[in-house]
Each structure stands twice: as C-alpha cells, then as structure tokens.
Amino acid sequence: MAELVRTWSVVREDLRASRILLRAGWRAALVYRASFLSAIVGGVALQGTQLLFIGVLLSKFSVIDGWRLNDVAFLFAMRLAAHAFYVVPFGALVMIDYSIQQGEVDRYLLRPAGIYLQVVTRHAPLMALGDALLGFGSLAIFAGQSSVSWTPGKVAFLIAAVIGGGLVETGMQTFLAAFSFRMTSTISLRILADDTITRFSGYPLTMFNRWGFLSLTFVFPMAFIAYLPATMLLGRTDQLPTATWLAAISPCGGLIIFTIGLTFFNWMTRKYNSPGS
C-alpha cells in the first residue's frame, strides 16, 4: 500500500513537472518563428509523400492482400494517427544520443523529475505538428470512407487503438533509446526501426508469410500499431494466423510495450557514464 502511495505521488509529481517543462519547451520553440513554421510545413510534406506513395500504389493495384482501396487507406490513416500520437508527446526522444553525449543528462539527474520525462520534454518537436495534422486529418477522412459500420463502441475502440498504436511505437523507440546509456549512440537502430514501421505498418501485414507476420507481431511488434486493431474494426480477423482475441485486445498492447520500454529505459539510466568535464 505504501509503495502504491509512493508511486502515485511520483506520477503526480511527474505530471506537474511535465506541464512545467512542456510549457518551457514550447516557449523556447516559439522564440524562432521562421523555424516554427518551416518545421510544421516540413512535417506535413514529409508524411504527405507517404500518402502520395500509397495513392500511386493503389492506382496500380486496387487490392492489396484482399483489402480494397478505401480500407487500406483507412489502415494507413490509423498508422499515421498512431505515429502522431508517438511524435507529438515523445518526439524529443530522438535527441537522446545528443543529450547523453553532451552531458545534458547530468542536469536531468539533478532535478526532482523523472529522467525520461525530461528527455521527452527537452524541446517541442515542431515537425510533429505536421504529423498530427496529417494523421488525424486523414483518419477523419478515411474512417468515413472505409467499410466499417461505425457505432459508439467502434469509435471508442478506434481511439484506444490509435493511442495504443502510438504507445507501441513509443515503447519500441524507448527500448532502443535506452541502449544509448551504454552505447552512447543508437540513432542507426532507431532510424532502422522508424523506417521499418513507416514502410510496412500501414499495410495488411498478412501479405508477408506466416512467420513474417508472427515476427512482426511478437518480435518487432508493429502489427499492434494499426494492422491488428484495423482487422477488428473491419471484421477481417479471419485472415489472421493468430487467435482473434489478440486483435480484440490489441489496443492494450501499447500499454504493455510502453511499460516494458520505460522500465528498461529507467533501469539503463544507472549505466550512465557522464562525459568528462
């Protein structure tokens, strides 16, 4: 019980600190107005190229692994929205190598707030606003055009799935970022993960063979980002080489993967060797 009270007080303290540090991050970002605007435009352009790519793909193949154009577009929009849910609150994680190499982590360790929290609030990830605009915008459009018969329950499932999908990506990136405390740089690993997620997570993953799909579900669990929850919403769970209940509880996957990533990250902070001064 005492441990629970202590944990709750730490969570409350961190929530308060995150509000303070986020405000500081945004205030600092707004100092550079031109950079602020160009970063947003850059974010939209970067993600927009992916939409263009899928448009071209679907104009050539109107069906991918039995999925029609509007449903693939919906799946892709789910992945973009989940990605936005990763990059908007946690996008500053990308700077972890720099923070470690430059000894910024020393400063984080001296403040009465969580280290992870300070890493992700280090700066306002402006380009992420472009991701959010595109992700939530395209989801709003393609959800209506998909073959899902929307009910309040399905809308709630979709919201949970997007948040869960964001947490899956965050958890995976957090897990990899934790190695920076030992290896000093993990940027290549994290780019590889990001690239793999960007390339494949917006498509029906059963287009790979059974083993390919299973590894993308249990080893590199990007199936939880959009594909598994989308099969649930679209009634396509019969395609899955796994049990249906896995798709039904897929939004919870994010919470589990994020918890694993964060626990590992916090454990790895003890391996931190501050750079010499």
Added chain:
Amino acid sequence: MPPIIEVSDLTKEFTRPDVRPGRFAGTRSLFTRARKVTTAVDGISFQIGEGELIGFLGPNGAGKSTTIKMLTGILVPTSGTVTVAGQVPWRDRRRNARSIGAVFGQRTQLWYDLPLRDSFEIIRDLYSMDPATYRTRLGEFTEILDLDEFIDTPVRSLSLGQRMRGDLVAAMLYAPPILYLDEPTVGLDVVAKGKIREFVAEINAGRRTTVILTTHDMDDVERLCRRVVIIDHGKILYEGDVEMLKAQYVTSRDIVVHCTDFDATTITSPFAQVVSADAFKATLRFDPERTAVPKVVHDLTSRYPITDLSVLEPDLEDVIRQLYTERTPNAR
C-alpha cells in the same frame, strides 16, 4: 559540526574495450572482448560537516568531478557508500535533488533559449516554491550578483560571467542545504570572480549552506575555504586545514629586499640563503623553524641601508604543486 556528507571506501571504475593500437584498430574494437578498467576514484573516505565550506582539489583527471558526480547522484558508485543529508544520492535521486544545488562551470543548468528570468520561474515551479519566498530570495540574489541588467536577456546571449551568476542563483533559489560548485570561476574575469566569491561566502556564512568547491584557482581556496581535500589518481593526498597544509609543506620562507644606495648582489646573511639578486633587489630564503622572522629582518636592516623589505606568505599554489609532484605513496 555533525556530518552532512559521509563518504566511505568510495570507488568508481569505468570499463571500456581494450584496443591495442595498430592496423584495423577501429574494426578490432568492434569484436574485442578484452576490457580495460580505469579506476577514477579509488576507495576514498571523508566527512563534511554541516555548514562547512570545503575545497575539493586535485590536478586534471584526479577524480574530483567523478567524486562530485557520485555525491550529486549523477553517477552510481562501483563500490563504497555515500550518504548526503541522510540519503543515498543515486537511489533517492529525487529527494536528493531537493537538498542539493549544483553548478558545473562547463555546463549550464539554465534553459538556453529563454530569458534568465524564465529559467528562474521554471525552477520556482519545479521546486514548488511559494511566490513570496521566490520574490524575496530572487531580490536578494539579484542585488548581491548584480543580475538586474541582464535578467531579461536570453541565456544564449549572456557572457560566461553573467551565465555563471545566473547558474548560481538557479542552484540556490530553492535554498538547498548543500551546494556543489565544480570550477565555478573558470574563465571568468576578476570582477565576475569577485562577485561569485562574495555570493558563495554569503550563502555559507549567512545561510549556513554547506559548500563543496572544486577549483584550480588557489585564490578561490585561499579566500573561501578553511579545509581542503586534495585527491590525485583517485586517492586522497591530504585532508585538513589550509593553514596546516601550508605549515606542513612550506619548510622555507622568502624575504625580498629592495635597495637603491648599494648593489643588492653583495647582500649576505648568516641566517638566510640568497636565492636571486640583481642590482636593486635580492630574495633570501630561510627556515622559519630554525630562525625567527624578526631575527633575519634585524640582521639585514642593521647591516644594509634597505629601502623596502617584505616577507612572502607561503603560496598555496606552490604547496599544491609540491604535493602533486611528490604524489605521496601512502595516499589513502
């Protein structure tokens, strides 16, 4: 003075791949399993009393910063124990963060793109300070450190001296009982150094803040510290009073004699040895244990028409240099 910091058998080792130089050294480093262990801090023990202002000295790479980083909770020790205000810094990191302030000369703790005042306000909110206390304390510190003219300037536009003053205020706003200063005057001009020394002396004397100061500037030590801990190669070479250190290591004193009416190179004394001389000035060295200062002075002034004479105080820098050079084998 009850101890507020207790360090016992503290050791920190760093491990890295052991790569022999030669062909393909970079590639071999990827596959080698051999490891090289460097002991930065080697089983040191000491205590610091509440309200003390202690100098933590040593040459570059001696283990000063590593020790301070273990005391602040930044690094986890390899072995040994540290308690700071009753807490283990790395284990009780958040609670420890509220009892300490830290200024690292090379790295700012402030928000780089924001005005100094904004950084102070963020710290006020992070440490849950009440607005009235914050205003009073900031007012006092602003006055001592002359922050008025640059408090609304973004940190990135501040000079090193201004930034350092800002860092000091940021570290002391929430009134931690312990302050770590890691080379706070490095690279500063004399005015900025003076302001910082005045501030440190004030918070130590007026607010009973325990201060641990690492520095290479012996002026900082002479003006601020009564006690020092000197380390080298991760071991303690000396721990104790500054004056005792001088007495222990300075076995001779110098007298400088100036004259205009005769050639100073002709000066001799039965009690002192001439170490340098030119036409107008001579420096003589004597052992104060054997001959008292007045005796040497009387001997010289009675025999020569001297225009000016001064007895040089032992220089701490020379003492420290001597100590480093000897690198006592029985360091603990």
